[in-house]
Amino acid sequence: MKKTIFALFSICVLAISCGKDDPDPVSPIASKPYSNTNDGSNWIYEVKTLNTTTSATDTTYDTSRVVAGDTVINSKNYRKIDHYNGASRSYTNVTGNDYYQFQNVALLDTSVEALYLKDNANVGDNWQQDLTVDPGLGVPIPFTLKYTILEKGVSRTVYGITYNDVITVKTEVSSSALPGAITSDIRNYYARDIGLIESYYDINVTSPVATHVHNESLLKYADPR
Numbered sequence: 001m002k003k004t005i006f007a008l009f010s011i012c013v014l015a016i017s018c019g020k021d022d023p024d025p026v027s028p029i030a031s032k033p034y035s036n037t038n039d040g041s042n043w044i045y046e047v048k049t050l051n052t053t054t055s056a057t058d059t060t061y062d063t064s065r066v067v068a069g070d071t072v073i074n075s076k077n078y079r080k081i082d083h084y085n086g087a088s089r090s091y092t093n094v095t096g097n098d099y100y101q102f103q104n105v106a107l108l109d110t111s112v113e114a115l116y117l118k119d120n121a122n123v124g125d126n127w128q129q130d131l132t133v134d135p136g137l138g139v140p141i142p143f144t145l146k147y148t149i150l151e152k153g154v155s156r157t158v159y160g161i162t163y164n165d166v167i168t169v170k171t172e173v174s175s176s177a178l179p180g181a182i183t184s185d186i187r188n189y190y191a192r193d194i195g196l197i198e199s200y201y202d203i204n205v206t207s208p209v210a211t212h213v214h215n216e217s218l219l220k221y222a223d224p225r
Contacts, residue, residue: 032193033094034119034167037079039068043222045196050214062217073102074113097121110134114145117169117190121149146172156189158198158218163191173203181207194222 067080078091099117151168171186186201
């Protein structure tokens, strides 16, 4: 069960984006999407993870790069993203106002396509995705990811850079097979023409195995092309 929760984190927290390294406020461009995946773009996220054994915070860095060439998945043209923190390749797509990620979840030996953002949705609007995963217990377990738009058009400062026209998305994880056993607070912040600038998640599982996962990712540096 613990590996299932970690695997769901990799689905929920979707650090697929490029950014701009600029000390001044980043002015949004209304015609630009909430992502930037030009060939060769690369970026670094500082990832802070709570060590539940020592109560200390472990810091690592997720360095990623956009790879030239598209891949067709489920009739969509996906851009390829290589990760250099031990994770494998992931894929991202923008279709109209909908933003998708396709990623192999190695712990579950499966691939998942997630619709993580709708940039034309209003504050309070929500959508959900139902998944069935095998946590290695011999019995597949159903999970539901519910996404809600919390904020639109707000400003957020990350490492001294103020980003405007930001959308905040909250994700909740639940399972009909584990009623009341999972509580979650997952928030992702997206800026126009950049993508993800910050993410925060806290997941608690009370049964069948008590698990607490806490993580924050902050855009540290980016080199858009």
